[in-house]
Amino acid sequence: MDHRALLTSYLSNLKVDLLMADYNQCTTRWRDLDYTPDYSKFYYICGGEGWLKIGDKEYYPQPGELILMPEGVKQSYSCISERPFLKYWCHFSAKVGEINLFRVLELNHVCIPENPAAVEAAFQGITGSTQSDAVYAPLLGKSRLLELIAHYVMNHKLDEISYKNLGAARKLTAVLDYIAANIEHNITIHDLAEIAHMHPNYFMRLFKQQIGVPPIQYITRQKIDKAKDLLATTSGSVSEIADQLGFGDLFYFSRQFKKHAGLAPTEFRKQETGGVKP
Structure with a gap:
């Protein structure tokens, strides 16, 4: 079955909302276990160490990795050393119609971007927009978030993307x-x-x-x-x-x-x- 037309339609009709974003060093108390957020998250690891659990899979992300933590999935995270993560992060929603994109598509939770400079620039735009009081800042934030989602999807081959239903x-x-x-x-x-x-x-x-x-x-x-x-x-x-x-x-x-x-x-x-x- 060729999913190209279906995937193109999903992505061309995608609507996003940017909730929060920042760039910071986690503290050694960074920890939460078995919670299920009603928003999705991206982490872009710039340094340090840490542990994540998404659903039933555990990860120890490395610098340069982009991580998707989709809404509605049980998650955990914690610091595991005296060198906690230095990371960009954002909380967001992404919907096609009334359905969350990640309730439709199954994507790998971790990828290594082919263009890390572009991913970092997108995060810089996202964090800058959340810290700005300019009237156009939310619009710029959404546009950079769409760019970030595009980079994430681009790092998957078509046969690596599956459909939950x-x-x-x-x-x-x-x-x-x-x-x-x-x-x-x-x-x-x-x-x-x-x-x-x-x-x-x-x-x-x-x-x-x-x-x-x-x-x-x-x-x-x-x-x-x-x-x-x-x-x-x-x-x-x-x-x-x-x-x-x-x-x-x-x-x-x-x-x-x-x-x-x-x-x-x-x-x-x-x-x-x-x-x-x-």
Whole structure:
């Protein structure tokens, strides 16, 4: 089963909230056992020693390692020497729709970033934003947190990422594959529910929970992405492209295109083919 489309959809619809962050040396009293946080954590170890337990797995992280401690999982930590951790850390939430990302995806808890300088820069931006009273600081913090999550995911091969609800993942993968293969046709909720072997009402709830947007909105986005490609690479008229993608009303197509792309179809084509820029 190819998870690429499903993973892309999860990540493109990800919403994050940054709760707390800092860079400091833990004290020798740094310790907590068997607690289950309702937020996720990243640690980036810069020096020292310590012990972590995430679920039933124990770790002794080394400098240069990035650790994910997902919400809803029993955890423990403690200092184990006179050289406690020196680390960047942040508390955050990451959701797709109403579901926590790490209740959907199973990722390794520890990775060694391929670009440690970029990870440290992201943490510096995150900690700086939490210490700033500028009105734009929360927005900058979220953007750097998304960057940090991207670095974490990038350090995993696709076959290293698994899905906790494999049944739902299989159904949604089949649905997304069908949408991609039939994007030039009219696709109904009934069609998709049949592929997933679900009642349409239950299917719509599951799709929005897992993907973050309703099925029709997702289909429209995919049609607009296809329209962008056709406008940039073919000579078909806007009307022909709208018809090809199943938009019966040219005005509706143009309105949806501008809503998602920020430009009218003709303006988009001019920009992509070397015409005037907006």
